[in-house]
Amino acid sequence: xxxxxxxxxxxxxxxxxxxxxxxxxxxxxxxxxxxxxxxxxxxxxxxxxxxxxxxxxxxxxxxxxxxxxxxxxxxxxxxxxxxxxxxxxxxxxxxxxxxxxxxxxxxxxxxxxxxxxxxxxxxxxxxxxxxxxxxxxxxxxxxxxxxxxxxxxxxxxxxxxxxxxxxxxxxxxxxxxxxxxxxxxxxxxxxxxxxxxxxxxxxxxxxxxxxxxxxxxxxxxxxxxxxxxxxxxxxxxxxxxxxxxxxxxxxxxxxxxxxxxxxxxxxxxxxxxxxxxxxxxxxxxxxxxxxxxxxxxxxxxxxxxxxxxxxxxxxxxxxxxxxxxx
Ligand code: SAM
Ligand code: SF4
Numbered sequence: 043x044x045x046x047x048x049x050x051x052x053x054x055x056x057x058x059x060x061x062x063x064x065x066x067x068x069x070x071x072x073x074x075x076x077x078x079x080x081x082x083x084x085x086x087x088x089x090x091x092x093x094x095x096x097x098x099x100x101x102x103x104x105x106x107x108x109x110x111x112x113x114x115x116x117x118x119x120x121x122x123x124x125x126x127x128x129x130x131x132x133x134x135x136x137x138x139x140x141x142x143x144x145x146x147x148x149x150x151x152x153x154x155x156x157x158x159x160x161x162x163x164x165x166x167x168x169x170x171x172x173x174x175x176x177x178x179x180x181x182x183x184x185x186x187x188x189x190x191x192x193x194x195x196x197x198x199x200x201x202x203x204x205x206x207x208x209x210x211x212x213x214x215x216x217x218x219x220x221x222x223x224x225x226x227x228x229x230x231x232x233x234x235x236x237x238x239x240x241x242x243x244x245x246x247x248x249x250x251x252x253x254x255x256x257x258x259x260x261x262x263x264x265x266x267x268x269x270x271x272x273x274x275x276x277x278x279x280x281x282x283x284x285x286x287x288x289x290x291x292x293x294x295x296x297x298x299x300x301x302x303x304x305x306x307x308x309x310x311x312x313x314x315x316x317x318x319x320x321x322x323x324x325x326x327x328x329x330x331x332x333x334x335x336x337x338x339x340x341x342x343x344x345x346x347x348x349x350x351x352x353x354x355x356x357x358x359x360x361x362x363x364x365x366x367x368x
Contacts, residue, residue: 043100044339046312046346050300054103055096057089057124058306058367059114065138066174067162069201069230069239070363073174077109078365084308084323086116090123092304092322095335097129099343101302105134107367109306112141118148125153134158136199136368139184140176146184146191157188158197158226163210164217172206185223197224197286202250204243211250212257218283226273226286231315232352235362247289251276254285261285269295290315296349303367310342314368315350317360 044052062077063070084092093104104124111117112135125133132155139159146157161181162172169178188196200207200214211227218225227250232240255261261276264284272295273286296313303311308323320342326335350356 044343047344048346048348050298050346051100052300052302052312052343052346053101054105054301055093055101056105056107056301056303056367057093058108058304058365059089059106059111059117059120060109061306061365062113063108063110063138063364064113064140065110065176067160067201068172068174068206069203069236070368072235072362075235075362075364078307083306084304086120086123088308088323088326089120090127091326092308092335093124093127093130095332095339096304097127099336099339100129102129102131103134104130104132105136107136109364109367110138110140111135112137112145117145118152121149121154122152132156136160137184138173138176139181139188142184143180143187146187146193150191150193154193156195156197157193158199159185159188160199160201161185161214162200162202163207164213165207165210168207168210172203195222195224195283197226199226199228201228201230202245203230203239204245206243208245208253211253215254215258215278215285218281218285219278221283223283224273224275224286225283226288228288229291231290231363232357233315233361233363233366234359237357237359244291246292247274247287248292251287269298272299290350291352294349294352299349302343302346305361305365305367310339311366312342312346313350314366315352315358316347316356317358318345318347319360 134156136158166178230244264275272288275284277284309319309321311319
């Protein structure tokens with residue numbers, strides 16, 4: 043078991059497969075983003091070696107992310123390798139869904155359990171504006187493909203930005219009336235790259251909930267208000283799905299955070315919103331023994347920051363979101 047100094051059992055690892063993406067969402071990265079050369083990224087065998095190490099320390103839940111994980115070459119084989127690793131109980135993925143029409147079934151066959159798909163609006167023009175060129179219909183096809191492949195329950199992630207999609211939250215929430223999906227609204231967080239938008243155009247979870255309740259009346263609380271991962275869940279009376287609010291900025295869930303992140307260049311980051319990182323790939327390539335790496339990982343986990351510092355104005359600036367892995 044890997045425990046930090048505050049007693050949190052760290053058992054959930056998000057692995058970024060690439061910092062590249064086939065979109066450029068305005069809240070995630072600048073349009074002229076430069077990406078790392080492939081040689082700097084973890085190679086397939088290095089991902090599997092590190093996954094085995096983490097699994098031997100008690101990590102049992104993996105989420106693949108990026109950048110856009112589905113554009114990584116050999117993504118299906120990587121999923122299979124991780125799913126077959128002893129000790130790993132679940133493998134899921136966060137994706138923009140564009141390539142799921144083709145990949146959902148092979149990924150499910152390789153052992154992927156579930157997907158979270160990002161969709162910030164159902165309006166084709168607004169979607170294009172937020173993502174800089176995306177086609178929302180391709181995401182909708184991806185959601186259908188994920189359901190057909192059994193990558194369920196499908197969760198949909200939406201970041202709400204003033205001036206872009208703040209008027210679309212009711213339409214998104216209404217998807218849960220007839221679909222057994224979880225539509226989750228994520229508060230926009232500040233990182234490098236798009237900091238100005240993030241600081242001035244953030245919409246709070248409370249404002250989003252207010253809009254939905256103004257249209258539909260009070261939402262029903264799910265699970266007695268207990269957090270589901272990082273989301274507080276609600277539902278419409280008679281709705282098939284749930285509506286989640288991830289209030290990372292206004293109501294942080296740091297006390298119950300059990301996760302770590304491995305960036306695509308093989309760096310262990312214990313808090314999304316803190317700059318502190320420990321490089322694992324360089325020592326792995328330099329021939330460090332598995333025992334030495336295990337010790338390094340355990341020490342880094344032990345030092346996991348208590349929580350983020352947004353309230354005190356501390357913003358992580360060493361990486362944009364897509365370089366960390368959301
Ligand atoms: N490309 C995939 C996708 O979009 O789902 C996976 C990577 S993306 C960085 C993971 C999640 O982070 C997405 O749901 C995205 O909306 C969210 N995200 C990106 N930038 C964010 C920000 N500044 N604040 C909050 N969430 C953000
Ligand atoms: Fe790409 Fe996901 Fe970032 Fe959008 S949020 S630019 S889809 S990594």
